[in-house]
Amino acid sequence: MKKILIATVKPFAPVAVKKISKIFEKAGYEVRLLERYFEKQELLDAVKDVDAAIIRSDIFDEEVLNAGKNLKIVVRAGAGYDNVDLKVASENNIVVMNTPGQNANAVAELAIGLAILGLREQFSGKPGGEMRGRTLGLHGFGFVARNVFRIARAMGMKVIVYTRYSKAAAAAIGLKVTNSLEQLYEKSDIVSIHVPARGEHLKSVSYEVLQHLKDGSIIVNTARKEVINEPDLVRIMTEKPGIKYMSDLTPDCEAEFEEKFPGRFFFTPKKAGAQTAEANLNAGLAAAEQIVDFFEKGDTTYQVNK
Structure with missing residues (x-):
């Protein structure tokens, strides 16, 4: 047995x-x-x-x-x-x-929820923004990202994606595939990260990529903290005071966020996507x-x- x-x-x-x-x-x-x-x-x-x-x-x-x-x-x-x-x-x-x-739909709904939380100033009473009409950039195109696309499209968002390995699949359902990761970050109002913490993706969200973000954009991370170059993230949030970071995991530099970026970040107490x-x-x-x-x-x- x-x-x-x-x-x-x-x-x-x-x-x-x-x-x-x-x-x-x-x-x-x-x-x-x-x-x-x-x-x-x-x-x-x-x-x-x-x-x-x-x-x-x-x-x-x-x-x-x-x-x-x-x-x-x-x-x-x-x-x-x-x-x-x-x-x-x-x-x-x-x-x-x-x-x-x-777990894809559960994580996707959280990603959308975190984006809304960022846009609405964490429901603090400050005037916020709406999802409709904004451009959502998908960094990666696996199961979760495809569900994020489905929800975001229903909310009236424009969705673009950067993927090396699923270009045909993305194009087949009407997604515009950007030529580079830098272009994705440049054109997005909200970036949602959906890549695994291995190989080329480790610390792939670096200053070379982040510097292309618009001031006022939102980064949503429901993947892994290892895909973020944390010192580079701190640097870009210092240089562009409108950027927000909404994450389903707490970065190693949490104390620095609390000191430097009050009101511009949210971390779930423990990984909650699934x-x-x-x-x-x-x-x-x-x-x-x-x-x-x-x-x-x-x-x-x-x-x-x-």
Whole structure:
């Protein structure tokens, strides 16, 4: 009998756990639950003899992966998977998957909400602005960005995008693709960032790009803080006092923001993009189905450590 661990410091909703468990029980698998654990040793003990694991923001580093002697697959219920050591997983012949698209609408709605929060001066009583008629620039064009486009278009916005790898897909649905990242930032009233924290995207939002922003524009980041060059962001916000930064994650230089830019930033207390009941359920069910398909059919469609 396959043993499946659901390891979640931030637990799934009870209804999600129930439905996830039903998928495994139907397949004849045993489900083990580790929620809200406080010590890493609890995770190390729990992973020792399981065949698969579903995780959220939980850290599966070298120590944890090596402890999972029987592990064959780890599925991150969500899009990002920088909390898993892919190199060690590959060395241990462990397949790592994510569940792309399952949280996309939730994150997209947050991105739009953060943009509105910035435009309306965080509802402080100061006169603000409206989304309609403004230009929204999508930095990246994955699942979340496509949902942002859908919502923004319904709000009467003009939407443009910069993407290296999805130009045809963007053009096919009527999006104007800019020639460069610099051009995207130059033409946008609001920039929404949707790129992963790896490779060429690390610190890609640098001064060379940010200097093209209009004074008064808004940067919305629901991706990862690692894609931002934080000293460069501080520099451009100093040079252009109308720029605002609305983020679903707190930068390392939070204290500097509080000192220099009051009223011009907002950071969620903890990453909130996927924190909806619907996303919670969708990602969990997808993760469970992927594990069953992996064991029963050899399906590795969503493997990220190839």
